[in-house]
Amino acid sequence: MGVIGGRPNPVVAAPMAGGASTPRLAAAVSNAGGLGFVAAGYLTVAQLDDRIAEVRTLTSEPFAVNLFVPGAPGDVADVARYAERLAPVAERYGVTLGEPRHDDDDWAAKLDVVRARAVPAVSFTFGCPDAEIVASLHEVGTEVCVTVTSAGEARIAAAAGADVLCVQGMEAGAHRATFLNDPASPTGGELIGLLPLLRQVAGAVDLPLMATGGLMTGADIAAVLAAGAVAAQLGTAFLCCPESGAPAAHQRALLERSYPTTAVTRAFSGRPARGLANQFLLDHGPHAPAAYPEVHHLTRPLRAAGDPEAMSLWAGQGFAAIRPMPAADLVATLTAELAAALNAATARWAP
Ligand SMILES: Cc1cc2nc3c(=O)[nH]c(=O)nc-3n(C[C@H](O)[C@H](O)[C@H](O)COP(=O)(O)O)c2cc1C
Numbered sequence: 643m644g645v646i647g648g649r650p651n652p653v654v655a656a657p658m659a660g661g662a663s664t665p666r667l668a669a670a671v672s673n674a675g676g677l678g679f680v681a682a683g684y685l686t687v688a689q690l691d692d693r694i695a696e697v698r699t700l701t702s703e704p705f706a707v708n709l710f711v712p713g714a715p716g717d718v719a720d721v722a723r724y725a726e727r728l729a730p731v732a733e734r735y736g737v738t739l740g741e742p743r744h745d746d747d748d749w750a751a752k753l754d755v756v757r758a759r760a761v762p763a764v765s766f767t768f769g770c771p772d773a774e775i776v777a778s779l780h781e782v783g784t785e786v787c788v789t790v791t792s793a794g795e796a797r798i799a800a801a802a803g804a805d806v807l808c809v810q811g812m813e814a815g816a817h818r819a820t821f822l823n824d825p826a827s828p829t830g831g832e833l834i835g836l837l838p839l840l841r842q843v844a845g846a847v848d849l850p851l852m853a854t855g856g857l858m859t860g861a862d863i864a865a866v867l868a869a870g871a872v873a874a875q876l877g878t879a880f881l882c883c884p885e886s887g888a889p890a891a892h893q894r895a896l897l898e899r900s901y902p903t904t905a906v907t908r909a910f911s912g913r914p915a916r917g918l919a920n921q922f923l924l925d926h927g928p929h930a931p932a933a934y935p936e937v938h939h940l941t942r943p944l945r946a947a948g949d950p951e952a953m954s955l956w957a958g959q960g961f962a963a964i965r966p967m968p969a970a971d972l973v974a975t976l977t978a979e980l981a982a983a984l985n986a987a988t989a990r991w992a993p
Contacts (some may be wrong), residue, residue, distance in 0.1 A: 643783045644855035645763040646806045647850045647872030650675035652863065655969065656854060656877030657708030657765065658816070658888070659683030660954075663944040665693050667885035668792065668968055669700030674973035677873070680707045687751040694759045704762035706787070709732075709753070711769030712746035713823055716912060716933020724931050725940055731922075735952065737943040742936035754940075758780050765789060765808055767819040768913070768934075789819035789854075791831055791839070800847040808875060809843050811836025813856025815878040815958035817915040818906065825932035829906045831913030835865045840869045850983020858963035862986065867980075878958040882966040891950045895920075896957060896964050904961065910945065910954040912937030918955035948972045957990075 646654065655671040657663055657679035664966035668678025673904070680697060681692045690707075699704050721742045732739045756764050756776060762780055765787035776786050780803070788799035789808040795806055799823070809818045820830040833840070836855045843851060853866035854875035863874040881888045882897055895901060901918035907927035908914055913934035917923060930937060944952050964971065 644930045652873040653973050654875040655880045656875045657681035662886050662888040664887040665696040668971035672701045672703035672705045674970040676973045678705045683710045685705040706763035707761045708765045710747045715744040720931035721936050735947040740939040740942040744942040769821045770799050773802045777800045793842040796843040806850045808852045811855030813959040816956035823932045857886045858960035860976045861983035863980045864983035883969040885969050895955050918957050921951040970991045
């Protein structure tokens with residue numbers, strides 16, 4: 643039994659870069675019998691190392707680390723045009739736009755850290771590591787998970803030697819995991835709902851699948867387990883736990899239902915991501931280029947200005963069901979609901 647599919651509770655707290663994933667949140671979920679994540683994205687190499695060490699002081703249970711796979715730079719002229727468009731917005735907030743530089747999020751050095759720390763499991767998003775990298779993680783006893791959004795990506799991940807796939811439905815909050823940031827596709831490939839995607843991926847590869855996207859309740863988890871998943875990864879559901887490091891304005895917007903809908907946009911980062919449909923998303927989303935992380939760096943000062951209308955308020959489609967409670971209580975509640983939902987479904991269906 644692997645790390646991801648072998649926990650007492652099939653509840654995984656998703657990696658959430660940008661603040662929400664804290665060592666306390668990861669440890670609380672792992673200590674409650676689920677699986678917690680350290681999100682390496684945007685951290686410095688030293689911060690990543692520190693966070694892994696901190697999780698180990700808070701739990702002796704398994705946990706996982708998530709890494710961003712680097713991609714190709716975007717078109718420089720497109721980025722310059724987007725910067726021109728955003729100039730009046732920056733002026734309004736009294737900030738200077740960020741330097742739209744391309745980087746690889748310290749890919750090689752972060753891989754060195756997770757290998758040196760021999761973490762129990764590593765998941766990848768935005769691409770697939772090559773077979774040599776997967777083998778090097780296996781050598782130190784690390785389980786390898788690749789996040790996929792299509793059957794085609796699942797085949798590539800299986801060929802590279804992944805042990806588990808994280809199947810991300812279109813309902814998911816924040817960035818879509820699509821391997822390519824294709825300028826021709828504003829939504830990051832076909833938007834496939836989680837249940838049909840699980841079926842497509844299961845038909846393409848013979849690997850354990852972790853389901854993610856829009857899951858908020860134990861009944862939701864029951865649905866994906868019935869569809870063949872070994873675990874459920876929930877992001878938005880954990881954003882308003884006291885252990886979450888999500889900004890207060892983000893948590894307030896979720897709890898107060900300040901925005902009725904979510905949408906997929908490149909407005910904030912240059913990669914398709916789902917967030918609450920605030921003014922910035924509506925105004926600029928259709929004009930944002932496929933340039934990640936250039937646009938992420940460009941918009942950082944705007945997002946940090948403190949106005950929720952200009953923040954990336956990442957949220958999955960299930961956000962209205964969010965429950966602010968300690969992470970351990972949420973894992974216990976989800977597990978109890980899961981058992982009740984499975985029993986009720988069995989009782990309703992009388993063969
Ligand atoms: C605030 C936020 C940040 C996220 N950051 C990451 C990340 O760093 N790496 C990653 O693989 N997924 C990230 N995700 C996506 C989750 O892994 C997961 O696919 C998603 O949360 C599932 O949808 P849900 O939010 O409806 O549960 C993030 C999600 C949210 C809400």
